[in-house]
Amino acid sequence: MMSLVLAMVWTRRGQAVTLALLAMFAVAAAVASPAYLTATDRAIAAGQIETATPGERSLVIAGAQDARIQTGGPGFADVGAALVELPGFSYVYSSSYPVIGLEKSVAYPSRVVFRQDVCAHVRIVSGRCLVGEDDVIVGARTAERAGVRAGDPVTLMNAVMEDDPVDPYWKKDGAPERLVVAGVYEVDDPADVYWGTHGYFTSLAGLGPAEPVFTDANTFETIEHGLTDLSIDGLAGPGALNPDRLDELRTGLLALTRKATEIGPNLQVDTAIPALLDRIESGRAAAHLLVPVLAVPLVLLACFSIFLAVGYGTQGRQSELAIVALRGSRWWNRWWLATGESLVAILAGAVAGCLAGQLLVNAVAAARFPGVGIEEGWASLRYAPFAALAAVGAAVLAQRRQLLSPVATLLRRNPVAANGPRALAVEAVVILLAVVAAVQLAVSGGSLSGVGLLAPAFVMLALALLAARALLPLVTRYASRALAAGRLAPALAGFQLSRRPGAQRLFALLVATVAVAGYAACAIDVAARGRVVQAELGVGAARVLEVSPVHRSRLLHVVRQVDPEGEFAMATVRLRNSTGLEPLGLAADTTRLAAVATWPDDAPPVAAVVRALRPEAPPAPVIKGSELAVRATATGVVKGKEVRLNVALSSLGGRGDTLVQLGDLGEGRHDYVQKVPACAEGCRINGLQLMVNGNVTGVTSSITVSSLGATLWRMPRYGTVSSAPDGLRITLDAPNGLPEGAWLHPLDTPYPLPIAYAGSSSPGAVLTGLDGKPMSVTEVEGLPAVPRVGRNATLVDLEYADRFAIDGAPALVPEVWLNDRAPADIAERLTAEGLTIRADSRADQVRRQLDEQGPALSLWFHLIAGGLAVLLGAFALVLAAAVDRSRRVEDLSALRVQGLRRAATSRATLWTYPALVGIAAVTGMATAVVGWAATGWALPLAGVNPADLPLPAWPRVLVLIGTTVLVLLLLATVALATGRDLRRRITPR
Incomplete structure (x- = not known):
């Protein structure tokens, strides 16, 4: 019996080879997924270690x-004893x-x-x-x-x-x-x-x-x-940061921390290595979600291909099975003769798939992860038996009708239609699973676990089945109209597609293969563009230098000194958030915003935003030398409630900010003089402060201040201010005292201060300013995101916001943003001006880090899956054409004898499957887009701990069109080749 089965395999060796290849794909997909994850785990660790910051590779x-009392903390000997817990470090x-x-x-x-x-x-x-x-x-x-x-x-x-x-x-x-x-x-x-x-x-x-x-x-x-x-x-x-020993490293760090605590409370272990290890683990977790997303539909697609291929092959030899049944063979002989040919091919393909899957991953890993290596072992084969059993199950399921049908049914020339109640029930179950998986994914908030992990596979498969049921009847209608109109070639091609029982499943399979390739293209394109946004908009500019604490005015002065033309450098600081509920705020030198910053897509033109944020403003009051002289006339001074005058200044020469205390104001007119070395090159007056001693209440006074120029002033609280012939007249009224002083601000900025904002809700009319005080603002522009800060943030002009502030404290997160035209020695130039660089962030470096994280590396498997899916479709197409060949040769040869013209025969043979492929390619890409809309939002494509940025959610149209054309060309080439082979066999020629 075995020799007979082998003879059958040899006789139809073309079909057997094709079926073996399909089985090989099924098992290879099941082997490639864990093998690729193993290689990716190592690559993620190696990539993150290579791109880690110095702080993430040290402790x-x-x-x-x-030293005087030899107590109070551990010595080197005590600390050194703890290092035994952590080998592989140089100290x-x-x-x-x-x-x-x-x-x-x-x-x-x-x-x-x-x-x-x-x-x-x-x-x-x-x-x-x-x-x-x-x-x-x-x-x-x-x-x-x-x-x-x-x-x-x-x-x-x-x-x-x-x-x-x-x-x-x-x-x-x-x-x-x-x-x-x-x-x-x-x-x-x-x-x-x-x-x-x-x-x-x-x-x-x-x-x-x-x-x-x-x-x-x-x-x-x-x-x-x-x-x-x-x-x-x-x-x-290298020994400590070995990708295979990261668990040991984490354990050693925990042991070291415990040992340090035991030695003494003053001993501290400071390291960012745990953050590196957490990033590696998060990247691996993302990869373990992304790879199965297409590994599962690939295995299902391979099983569907086997089901279709075996079904086609069994239909082609129904007469043989009818003879076996007619002779009264026992059921096990009948079963073996019916399934043996397919099972032999599938088992051979399964064995080859184990090797092919691992070799494929080895080749991809060697090309994409050079130097990382592949972990040896049998772990990648753990899913191979399940895939092989699934393939065998698909083969047996495809032959169930031939195994159970009576002889009369098997002898029928026209097979039983495949649209019976059972087929409808199976498709209904698939559609129900797709709905349940998609709903579970939505309800769980995008958790790719349980049924949610299968959502992309079932959604695409369900859509392919629905498309097949919806479109093929239209083909039948078209063929009928073509026949009525006398166009025989289109009619013959259409009836071949619509009346063959397996044509509907073949169409669904082709739609699904294109959908898998399209879904992979969507994920790859969206992720790649998202990494660009994270690297460029997330950093804010091509390069960002964070500097040590420095006064805002000095930061502005130094940057403008280094780049007087505003061609490559821009100073920025952060707004303070006193409540913790406000959006993040960025204050930037907007005169350089267009030249330096990475501007978000879909934002208003940067020039328009700059004009709105930096309208013309009156000049600021200044003093022109290092001597601050103020003439003040005070009336109504009460003993014990003397008012003290302070002046907030910012050096025009970049020497920082200072608050000068002029002392208590006496009754009558007095001159108050103070030397301010920081104002040797002049200073801008940011504000005047009136203070009282202690918790004094009921403070009232009338003060006239001269020698401050003709600038207009405003006084938000504790009194009023107005112009007087001899200066500035201030009426102070503070019944509850002046706990923080009464401030007067020059009107040298727009008021309220214009801001651009990003976010779904308005930030309000008041924000916390650079000095931590309330700052009145007005919204002038809306943005999709503020560079470096995110989608819920505000943007103001740094110089105007600095004039608005009255403190002398260093800036919060001072930074210098640079574009790609900045000179190579820019860091040295800034250091020479007195700034100290604390951190250096580069967009290209962030891009490299993102490219080495789990999401980016795992998407290479999507590329593999898309390619394998298209190959599955091509092999299924070849097998379907091979099975149909004898029947079609017989039919078309008879029609040629009856007078069918050769041109009509050629068109009927050449364009049957290309037409099917063309419709399937367009439908499959539409299926991919719908599947992406339903499930793509849940994929963790943005990397580990992504910033709140407007990341792309949809692939580009040109990518979809290009993928469709590429897949169509491949499948159409296969379809044309089968058509030419069929035309060559038709007689008479």
Whole structure:
């Protein structure tokens, strides 16, 4: 019996090979999914590790110890014992304490730092590095300020801060130590991972970059000192950040943290490695959702192809099965002869599919993830038996009619139609499953778990079945009309498509294959464009430099000094959010917005937004030198309720902001003069503040202030202000006192301040300003999103918002945005002007990081799935044509004998399947779009922790058209080839 089955396979070896290939695809899809996920898990880890920031590849173990009493914190020996828990790291030991004696100012201390191997990470510009006892090296900017050079002696003393409420300073707290400046150094890359997160080179207001005084361990101990900061910086090496050992790394970090807690409460472990590990896990979780989304429909499609192929093949040999049944063969012989030929081909294809699936993934992984490697093992084969059983089940199900039908039915030339109650019931079940899966996906908020994971597969399959039932009757109607009109070729082609029982299923299969390819194209295109939006609009510009705390006016001044023409740089800061309920706010130098910022799609023209945010405004009141002189006349001064006058100033030379206290106003006219060094190049007056001492209530007074020019002023609370012949007249009325002072603001900005906003609801008429005070605003433009900040945010002009503010505090999140035309040394230029770069974000770097995250890497499987789906359709088409060939050759040859013209025969043979493919391609892409609308919104395509940005939700029309044309060309080529083969066999020719 087996030899007979093998003979049948050999006789119809073309069909057997095609069926084996379909089975191979089914099993290969089941093998490729877990194999690809395994490779992707490794690739995600390797990619995230490669693109991680220095802080995500290092850790800092920090503590403090009082060297005078040898208590208060752990020493290096105690800390080092904890490192046994975390192998694979290289460590740098360091310690520091504050000193004075080098700088002329005592507003800030210098830091004496011992750091292991420091000479290998600095560049000596004069003198030499550390060699002997009492050697120190100082930074180039520090040496210039202090007036020292290599070889000069210097005396340093330990320092502590004197917390004077008016003028805090650092004072001596140890014996002076005479040392030698062995050399002057510079650091090429202050952000290098070697320097850790200690802020050694943080910019200091009025001084510029702070540079440590480096020395060796012996000299460090020679200087008398007290409280000392101890730290160990650990840099993770390849052994620690091995993609296969990340669980061990997480466990080691937890053990290290527990050990540090046991050693002492002052010992802290600071690291961003857990954030890196969390990002890797989140990326893997997204990949494990995205890959099955198309792996499941691919396996179902392969089983459907097998069902269709076996059904076609069995119909072609019904006469053989009828003879077997007529001879009265026992049921198991009949069953074996009916199914054996298909089962042999399927089993051979299943074995080949196990190998093909793994080899396919290996090839893709080698090309896409070079150097990552493939994890060895049998885990990828765990779903192969299920796929093989599904293929066998599909084959048996396709032959159920031939196994159970009587001989008379098997001998019929026209097969029983496939539109009976059972077929309708099966299709109804599929449609019901699609509805249930889609509803579950919507109700769960897009959770791709349980039935929701199957939603894309069942939705596309259900739509394909509905399309087949809706369109093929139209083909029958068209063929009937063509026959009535005497157009024989279209009529013959149409009847071939509509009257063959398997044609409807073949059409549904082709629609489903195109739908899977189209769905994959939708996901790939939407995800790719989303990554562009995240990288460009999410960063805000081609490059964004976050700088250390600095005054807003200084930030504006420095950026405008570095880029006077406004061609490549823009200063930005964040608005303060006192309530936590306001939208995020960005204040930007809008004069450069068009040149620098990445502007969102569908937003108003940037030039129009700039005009709305920055209308013409009166000039600001200024003082032209370092002497602030105010003449004030006060009347009604009550003893114990004296009013104090303060003036908020911003340096026009970029020296920052300050609040100058002029003192209490006496009765009558007086001149109040104060030296303000920051105003050597002039200052802008931001506001006047009237204060009283303590909790005094019932404050009333009349004050006239002159020497402030002709600027108009406003007074929101506690009184009124008006112009007077001799200056500015202020009527103060504060029955409940002045807890925060009464402020007067010059009208040198539009009022209320114009803002652009993004969000579904209006931000209101009042926002928190740069100084944390309420700021009256008016909405002038709506945006889909504010660059870098998101879809629920506001945008204001930085200069106007700064004039609106009256504090002297540093800016919140000061940044310098740069476009791609910024010079390569822009960071050095900004540093030379006194800014210190804390972070450097680049759109292209963010794009690379996103390209290495789970969603981006998993979508390569969608590309594989789309290609395999189209190949499945092509093989099914070939098999259907091969089975139909003998019957059609017989029919058309008879018609040729009866006088059918050769031209009509050629058109009937050549365009039957191409017409089917053309209709299926258009319908399949429409199915993909509908399926995407129903389920695509739930796919985690945006990466890990995406920003709140207007990410694209729909693929581009050109992508859909291009995919349709590409699939159509492939399937039409196969269809034309089968038609030519059929035409060649028809006689007479």
